[in-house]
Amino acid sequence: MNTDMKATVRMALLENAALISLLGGERIYQLAAPKAEEFPRITFFELDNASTHFADDKAFAAGISIQVDVWSKDSTSAITEQVNITMTELGFVRTSAMDLYEQENAIYHKALRYRTHKEE
Numbered sequence: 001m002n003t004d005m006k007a008t009v010r011m012a013l014l015e016n017a018a019l020i021s022l023l024g025g026e027r028i029y030q031l032a033a034p035k036a037e038e039f040p041r042i043t044f045f046e047l048d049n050a051s052t053h054f055a056d057d058k059a060f061a062a063g064i065s066i067q068v069d070v071w072s073k074d075s076t077s078a079i080t081e082q083v084n085i086t087m088t089e090l091g092f093v094r095t096s097a098m099d100l101y102e103q104e105n106a107i108y109h110k111a112l113r114y115r116t117h118k119e120e
Contacts, residue, residue, distance in 0.1 A: 004049070005046070005049075005064050005066065005090075005116075005118070006030060006044075006045075006046055006066075008090065009044060009066055009068075009087075009090065010028055010030060010044070012086050012087075012089070012090050013028045013042065013044075013068075013083065013086050014026055014028055015086075016082055016085070016086045018082050019079065019082035019083065019086065022040070022078055022079050022082060023040050023041065023042065023079065024040070027040065027041040027042065028041070028042045028043075028044070029041065029042070029043050029044075030043070030044060030045060031043060031044075031045050033071075039071060039072055039073045039107070040070065040071060040072035040073070040074075040076075040079060041070075041071050041072075042068060042069065042070055042071070042079070042083065043068075043069045043071070044066060044067060044068045044069065045066070045067055046064070046065070046066055047065035047066065047067050047113065048063065048064065048065040049062055049063075049064045049065075050062060050063055062117065062118055063115065063116075063117055064115065064116050064117070064118060065095070065113060065114065065115045066087075066092065066113070066114050066115075067111060067112065067113050067114075068083050068087070068111075068112045068113075068114065069109060069110070069111050069112070070083065070108075070109070070110040070112070071107055071108070071109055072107070072108045072109075073106065073107065073108070074108065075108065076099075076108050076109075076110040079110075080097070080110050080112065083112060084112070087112075087114045090116070091116050091118075092114035092115065092116045093114065093115055093116065094112060094113065094114050095113045095114065095115050096111075096112070096113045097110065097111070097112050097113075098110070098111040
């Protein structure tokens, strides 16, 4: 099994019609958005992807951590709820959520971290 989940995560988020509606379009990007002034938007990246279970000196499962960042000029709550629904449906468990505010740009930023295990 392929343990590269980045394309799977992006596709699942894009398929969430409620999320796309809240974002005002398909504003979901890996690592960085092409337009810094585009709000609201989501960026995401892989934090960790490492073999976690072994048998007969071979890895058979990987632990995968993904961070999803919600960026908005207003509340991030409704968008965060839809991200949580999608990530849970993919088999991820949220391991942390941080409310951040970037005062110099007046941007609300919600950092969400998720973890799952996948067989290799």
